[in-house]
Amino acid sequence: MKNLVYIYFIALLGLGSCASQKNMEAKPPFVIDHPTSQKWVRGKEESATGIDVVLPITQIMDENVSFQHLYFRGHVTTVKKEIIDGKQFVSAKITIKKIPRPDIIMxxxxxxxxxxxxxHLKKEPIAEYPYELDNDEAVLSYIENDGKKVKYTKISKIKEKQPLLYSSKPRN
Known part of the structure; x- marks a missing residue:
């Protein structure tokens, strides 16, 4: 009987932890078509690297949607909505700073x-990253016109473009 109580308690905790994950919206008020990501690397070894993510919006049913954050490859970043040549995009820039190496005397x-x-081999903990995503998946958070509740949608099949490699030579 004691074992049954322990098993019940563990099962109850397991089910309760699922509620802490953020629910995904199956039908968001917008359609994202052909999302892309592109790594970029600056020329100097101690410079930063990063990833640009572009989410083209082909349809938007509610113009009062406010896009908040993008969860992609273990990083969380803010996004911005842009209109270029009459087309709407949500873009995110993830910057990964490299730590400069100190001089070593040999x-x-x-x-x-x-x-x-x-x-120093200590890694920075990822601040509140609640998702397990594949390399070509992301989660976009947004607020609809009511402005009360943050909603989340999963974006799949993000195509990776060729990396941008910036030159380390100064331009003349």
Whole structure:
């Protein structure tokens, strides 16, 4: 009988944890067609890298939709709505900053290498990333005209373009 109580308690906790995940909207008030992502790398080794995500909106049923955040490949970023040549887009820029490496003294005499610091392997925790997504999936959060509740929709089949590699040479 005691084991039955423990099993019931564990099952109850398991079901309760599912409620903490954010519900996805099956029919959002917009249609996104042919979403793309593109990595970019700056020329210098210690520079930042990042990913640009572009979500073309082909239909929008409610003009009062306010787009909030994009969850993509372990990152959360704000998005902005743009209109280019009469077409609407939601775009996000994810910047991944690289930590500059300190100078390291390499010498045949080990006593001259005393000031070298060991590398820091500590990773930054991802702030509130509640989704398990594939590499070509993202979650877009938005608020409809009522302005009260944040809603979420899953975007699949994000096509990855060729990376942009910026030159490290200064332009003349």
């Amino acid at each position: 010498h045949a005499d080990p006593r001259k290498e005393v000031g070298n610091q060991p590398p």
